[in-house]
Amino acid sequence: PHAVLDPATRPGADDIPAVLRELHRQLSLEAFGTARLRFRHYPLADWLMHQTLADGVDAADSGRAALVRRLRDRRGRRSAEEPPVTGESGFGTALQVLLWLLRRAVPSAVFRIAVSGRVPLVGRHYRWFMRQQYLAPRQSVTFLGFAERLTAGWRDGEQPAQVDKLLLHAFLEDLRQAYRRRFWRPGDWRRTAYPVLLLDGVAVGTVGHTLVRLLNDVRNETGRNDPLLVVAVGDEPPPELPATRALREADEAYEEWAEALPETRRLRRAAAWLLVLRLEAGDVVPPARGHPPGALAAPDPPWWSRRFLPAAVVLVLLLAAGAWADRRWAPDCHPSPTGQVRVQLVDGECVGYSDSAGQLFNSDPGQDRLRAVQRRIFAQNRATEEVWRRSEHRRPYLTLVYLGSLTGNRTRADEESYVSEREELEGMATAQYALLKESAAADGAALLHIVVANGGRQMRHAGRAVTMLEGLARDDPTVLGVVGLVESRTSTAAALRELNRVGLPVLAPTLSADRMDQNSSLYLQMSAPNSDQARMLESYARQVLKVTEAHVYHTTGEGSSLADDLYVSTLVDGLRERFGDRLTRLDEWRTGRRLTQECGYPGVLVFAGRWSEFDGFLRALKECGANPPRHLLADDSVNRYMANPGLRASAPGNLPVTYVSKAALATCGALRAAQARRDDARGTFLGWVRADDLLEPP
Structure with a gap:
């Protein structure tokens, strides 16, 4: 980026704001092959200098209020025209209040927070004005007070040189931020050439000479570097540095100047930032063929700062996230925002646990009744929580985990392949249903919350499921134990050992392999070995x-x-x-x-x-x-x-x-015979499984 200025050669420093305004206009053009330079501090300072507030002590409050309103409008608070909201209903009134909050209250609060400078990452450019050294900003206590001092009329009491230095310092701060190299913003690294200002017709007493002198002072006084290179052309060398070097000795002169710069900056020399070259006869030669004068090529930016990189990185991250999610989850196997759900896709099977209809195990055709009993259990879970809440947590509340093989079998579309698992879940749903039917006054009757867990085909992934259940047991003190495990395999034995380590008892209705009890001291096997x-x-x-x-x-x-x-x-x-x-x-x-x-x-x-x-x-x-x-x-x-x-x-x-x-004693015929013998326990169970509001179908 470059700018060319030939300011008028009249004395005084009053034209420094005009010079900076023109320099800001030229450097803000998007005409240099990279994103245009963006300014925040200098435009705000220049804008404040163009504001006129009410005069007089009595008008101070109204002037401050006007400045606040203008600053807020400058941030794009709201348009002058606001569509009215009509209606006498409560909804219309509520909408009016909401629109008032969105249009006025919220932006006003955000603006007040920003100008206060007390909240990190909010209003950083306001905070910068209060931390720089020109015009003693701390005397104003707040940014609004300092901003008021920069407005027309109020500024008359300030030193003009200090005002000019503030403007120049703000301008250079914007350049510093534009050229700051931040690894998370590859676009910053595409700037490989500093902006250049060409000042023509520079002589002592002109605004060009004043600008060069102020630039030297600001750099010395602030101790900050900036990326602006100023090439000043004049007939005579500046009085600050009468010694000059021939143009042909530019390389040696630059090395000497760079070596002496730290000391001259520390001593705040008036010519610390000046390198004067003298043009002599014979220094100007015709350019070589094909190389027009002034053809300076900026270095190419590094490859990783190219414009395609952010899009490529985002695309790679999305693909990686998609691949990771595809391996871990599927449309019918995903975390749910409701309930206790933790699942993972393992070898194409959804392994984990759920207590919510947000995750049902097994979406295969023909398994409608398996999914229906899960929905019934999860609906009763919500009812159980409601009853427990209404009892003010007086009734005992217990959680049992059913762990079985709910996926992985090859089945036809018209074949129900998980009948045993479905019937086991129906039995647990019946127990849960019976406890819900207890009287609300029966504080001693327990409430049952059921978590359904899947260990995969042949319980191959039972260990993975138990690892997830360990976290559930740690977070939920109501977890009492685990029911199921369905198949006696080495993976089941390993899961038993893990459950024993976690401290969860296991009730196994169907396991019958010999010596399964050796895997856990918290294991009860109902079937004969x-x-x-x-x-x-x-x-x-x-x-x-x-x-x-x-x-x-x-x-x-x-x-x-x-x-x-x-x-x-x-x-x-x-x-x-x-x-x-x-x-x-x-x-x-x-x-x-x-x-x-x-x-x-x-x-x-x-x-x-x-x-x-x-x-x-x-x-x-x-x-x-x-x-x-x-x-x-x-x-x-x-x-x-x-x-x-x-x-x-x-x-x-x-x-x-x-x-x-x-299970010979639990067949329907045996239950009916028991009911005829007035066996209340078995008869009641038969009545429950025949109820219209439990199993589908009864």
């Missing part, structure tokens, strides 16, 4: 079926192994121990393997695997046609298959199956 199941299967074969020989096939499910599947491995070990030599075949069955060798087998054929492979196992036996194996026994995992209406309907019709059940 696999050693009991193996003993029962052997006794049933020997005492009821009257057969002794057995064939056992085991499966662990896709992506799992016998070492990882504690349920299958301990069950197989128990069967091997119970049947002993009578176990004539122990083999692993895989999908697609034929079982024609089992057609007509007179002994007991035992399926000791996971329910997910039972359908394929039955289809393999379907090849036997009218000669199926004589006795087919299945383990308790097959309960999940039997609870799935779609799978059960497609099963072969010529294969009688006997399977182990852990």
